[in-house]
Amino acid sequence: MAQGKGLPTRDEINDQFKWDLTDVYQSEEEWKEEFNQVKGKVAEIKKYQGQLGNSAEDLLQLLNLSTQLSRVLARLFTYAQRKNDQDTTNNQYQALVSKIQGLSNQVSSATAFIVPEIIQIPVDKLEEFLANNEDLKLYQQYLDDIIRRKEHFLSPEEERIMALTGELAQGPENIFGMINNADMEFPTIENEAGEEVKVTHGRYVELLKSDSRQVRKDVFEAYYEQYQKQKNTIATTLSTNIKKDLFRMRARDYSSCLEAALDANNIPVEVYNNLLKTVKGNLDPMYDYVDLKREALGVDELHIYDLYTPLVKDVEMKIDYKEAKEIVLEALQPLGDKYLEVVNKAFESNWIDVYENKGKRSGAYSAGCYDAHPYILLNYTGEMNDLFTLTHELGHALHSYYSNQEQPYLYSDYSIFVAEVASTVNESLLIQHLLKKTDDETKKKYLLNHYLEQFRGTVYRQTMFADYEQLIHQLAEEGEALTPNLLSKRYHNLNEKYYGDNLVIDDKIDIEWARIPHFYYNFYVYQYATGFSAAVALSEQILEEENKAVESYLEFLKSGSSDYPLEILKKAGVDMSSPEPIEKAVNIFADSVGKMKELI
Template identity: 65%
Template sequence: MKEGKNQALKTRDEIAEEFKWDLSDIYESDEKWTQEFKEAENRLPEMQDYKGKLANSADQLLNGLNLSMELSRLLERLYNYAARKSDEDTANNSYQAMRARIQGLFSKFSSSISFMVPEIIQIPTDKLNSFIEEKEELKLYQHYLDDIMRQKEHYLSPEEEKIIALASEITQGPENIFGMINNADMSFPTIKGEDGEEIEVSHGRYIELLKNDNRHIRRDAFKAYYSSYQELKNTIATTLSSNIKSDIFYTRVRNYNNSLEASLAGNNIPVDVYNNLIDTVSNNLDTMYSYVDLRKSVLEVSDLHMYDLYTPIVKDIEMKISYDEAQDIILQALKPLGEEYLKVIKESFESSWIDVYENKGKRSGAYSSSCYDAHPYILLNYNNDIDNLFTLAHELGHAMHSYYSNQEQPYIYANYSIFVAEVASTVNEALLMQYLLKTTDDENKRKYILNHHLEQFRGTVYRQTMFAEFEKLIHEIAEQGEALTTDILSQSYHQLNEKYYGENIVIDEEIDVEWARIPHFYYNFYVYQYATGFSAAITLSQKILKEGQEAIDKYLNFLKGGSSDYPIELLKGAGVDMTKPEAIEKALDLFSDLVAEMKELL
């Protein structure tokens, strides 16, 4: 990669409109948002009309549930607009304030409905069933009510639930603080390019720089990037520690054994699923060590460093893919999912669902965000390479899952569980990979694509499982009453890198502070689902390609399922049982096969 001489990031205004999302599908203007915010704020007290009365009659229960859903839907729309606006430029104080206002209102809403679950739990089962029989409209809430009763022992009195709800705005603080540090306040040094030009390191450019053929650029970018985290590591350690203390607070007040159990309980996921992932991957690290050895051999370096993990091991191949080309490739790759699926993908490209390029102050990374009263939105920081092609396919998978769930489910069941959130995105990626391998005749390009697939496995199965083990470990340390100092966090992270990558790579001291840059550590045991979702998706994509329409129909029904059933059951309906290790083992077997194939080709 050769950077041009002028590499300052563009401002938001300098990005062409065709590459920006159009938020007017949520609200026409900031003024309209403000008007509806005030309406929502004024309506919150209506919830108090049902306090202490939900058990009185089927009508009171139904009307209380309906109002809570109506207000939740309204607040979700308000939040989506404010959050998308603030992510366009995290240094824009006006939109940061807007986001803070709606977060505050969400906290008040949580407080206003905090009486509901405790009251419902106090309704005798026979009486609750009679309400449902009496009032046909209550049948909509059957699964929701069953789920509440399942967790009965972990709910407290109405007064205690109100206190917990009031605490939410405070306990969100660590994540919000980290977001501002990482996206708005943090700056990175410049490094010298191949021709001596200054290159400004950024979140969006970092991985691209690590792919550079020039090892000095890789090393300098690596050191420059982590130097900024080294300077702030004590602050970020305190922020992360505070976030974990929030997790422990909720764990203890809700009477769970530990934070992991508390996190998984909401989606009815057995703790064994989490531990099984770590154990299964830990028992299959030899293939990862073999891949590290292959990388070291092909790169012909005496010592392989962490900054050598991203550069392609197939040299003299440059697969630059423009955004326009990426759209065409994805439409071809996803043809196995049918015309209905492709029609919506085309709409996302043509109707400004996607914010494409990086600009100064824009939130880093990529995501898809769902809004029930509008189409999904996708944020990218697109660079013209194969990784960004896969990122686009990935986020479109999320968007399609949201689109189908929103279309087919009532609001209460539209948001799918985070446990299945990474399945649709990874099915898209798996189909894209198969398409590229099938249509690429050039042997060098094939090796390049295989290299990318190997990196997907490394990054999604092995790396995310390492993250999951780190997250479990630091929660356990905190739960035992030990302080999560910078030294403990860095030492623990270093040891896990040694475990997952083996002896034939230098675990550079800079990587010890990588924990400081991972936003997902603030999401309460989220990352393991990348690995489980990837494993499930590999199985599903193979079924789609081999079994045809029957497998496609089951898969689309899964996408349309939202949260109408527990995620484990929804996946079983699609054809994958994640309570067993087979899916993870199949994914790891495929990784082993790919490493062996790459060795032969090279």
């Protein structure tokens, strides 16, 4: 879409480029009907309180009811959240999200007694229940996981109180979302052609790739100046979010917020710390890359706002959406015809919301529910990065599709730890395809530069974010006040460490922490880096071993949460408890920097 002073409204976008939410509910009235049905069933749950240890039948009936309500809530939430994300300024959609969040918290409060009561059932009695009731065996892994975390669950009354905090706990993220997506207003700047261009979330990185250094500097300063104006509000919002994590950590008797966050998926803290240690022990390739970029751009000093600038100039790599779909289908051929059939279905059946419109949520994601196909949100501008984003989100979508097809609802939702593997395998296949397809040396250099940027953005940058997230949680655990100045100073110091002396760390980057939504997701970002590392290994297996590796990979996609994520990955051929996949990834980055030096 062409740049202009403003964005189109939702109504001005062609329907073929918008997702079709009628696959979830035909209308808002239908949504409201099911909402009211769920609301009416909440009271039924209470009938089972105090009864779970009586018989296998009572336990089964309660678990079935709880699972059914969870499944319908996910469907209700999918419709409401997608509606809100397509236009965050619409008060009607905001109300839908608020209503479903409130109902979800009611259900959480009503079901809060379940886990504490299960814990009180003697293990031998629980095993007897499972042995004598065939239908209850569906819940075997669910019950085993509860027993594994037994010491961190509270009494029924305490769990009810914890559940009542749910709506309050969502406050910081919701407030940040409204500031960032609905209220934040950016100015216009003058582009290299002398035209006035409105700065938006979607255009920010695109403008940072401008050939004009003045444009890059102007958009960088204009963008972060708005966050600087909001620093006190956003710092308080982020600090409150971390206090929420701290409260939950202490209430459940974990030694750190990190341990509390990782334990849900049975991920040892050592896996997180291993990532930080391995990447920080391999920063020289990043320093080499920064110096290579400085030399290639012909500047005495490389600034933060120069990082996104391609090393190769005057290469036309604009890709319209129709061409992007064709490229994706070609690149993913190694995954087989059945996989491609589902990708085609996503393209042809309005699973994807393509272009940016006024009020639309920034960024990109894939999300859905068990009773409908996945949905993909994009803000497509035709940049090479948008092609990779489309491919990335299709990886998520196909993972969800296969998991929903093969697993019962209870085990259909896979861990975030493995989610980024599926998306990044797709990206790895895409870059290999693009590098092989072109004979143009200049375009090869451009693509190799893009690959290097993938590494920088996914392994190094996300690890830096993970480092920062752990740091500010540790400061909060030690009683430090997370003031704007403290948050900015620590962020500045990490940028210096990860990028080295050859990059000027401009002061305005110090406020970047204020725009990262993932800092509200409770130790989420490290999984981009671990996922990328695992994906590098899996994509190489797919390209080298072909049918055998593809079959193993598709089984991985179908696994959902039928086992713990580390075990699922081991079955697919990658051991993330070892530093080996991460070391392999950073070595590939170092080799790629070397190849780029030879080409430049």
